[in-house]
Amino acid sequence: MELLPGVNCGQCGYPGCGAAADALVAGGAPPTLCPPGGTALARALAAKLGRAMDASGPPLLAEIDESLCIGCAHCGKLCATDAIIGAPKQIHAVLQEACTGCGLCVEVCPTECLQLRPQKPTFDSWCWPKPALVGV
Numbered sequence: 001m002e003l004l005p006g007v008n009c010g011q012c013g014y015p016g017c018g019a020a021a022d023a024l025v026a027g028g029a030p031p032t033l034c035p036p037g038g039t040a041l042a043r044a045l046a047a048k049l050g051r052a053m054d055a056s057g058p059p060l061l062a063e064i065d066e067s068l069c070i071g072c073a074h075c076g077k078l079c080a081t082d083a084i085i086g087a088p089k090q091i092h093a094v095l096q097e098a099c100t101g102c103g104l105c106v107e108v109c110p111t112e113c114l115q116l117r118p119q120k121p122t123f124d125s126w127c128w129p130k131p132a133l134v135g136v
């Protein structure tokens with residue numbers, strides 16, 4: 001309760017910060033429950049409670065199964081962020097810190113060794129989902 005903002009906005013889905021704190025301590029809510037608190041609060045709650053980053057919806061990023069890559073180099077030409085490294089006829093690799101998960105490269109890989117796979121979220125890679133539009 002000391003860490004939460006205390007404004008009782010309800011964005012966490014609980015009627016107020018007190019109920020959210022109860023759910024956190026009971027293990028029924030993740031440290032990422034409070035959007036106004038931002039990532040700093042999520043980190044602080046996780047540290048205080050001894051909990052790991054446990055957000056749902058892990059991001060999908062490209063990964064290459066090196067045993068199947070034939071080095072055709074089709075994928076790298078499509079990547080807008082230059083996340084794919086490799087020379088023709090050499091095994092390629094994806095720099096995951098540069099990959100946006102757009103999936104363009106997956107479609108051109110002839111051996112299907114390039115796939116989008118879920119990545120374990122970290123406090124540096126995760127953010128809250130965009131709010132749902134109501135009545136639009």
Ligand code: SF4
Nearest residue numbers: 079099100102103105
């Ligand atoms: S998914 Fe998109 S950003 Fe990631 S490596 Fe493939 S083309 Fe590049």
Ligand code: SF4
Nearest residue numbers: 069070072073075109
């Ligand atoms: S398109 Fe597939 S096979 Fe070709 S270089 Fe990229 S990952 Fe390797």
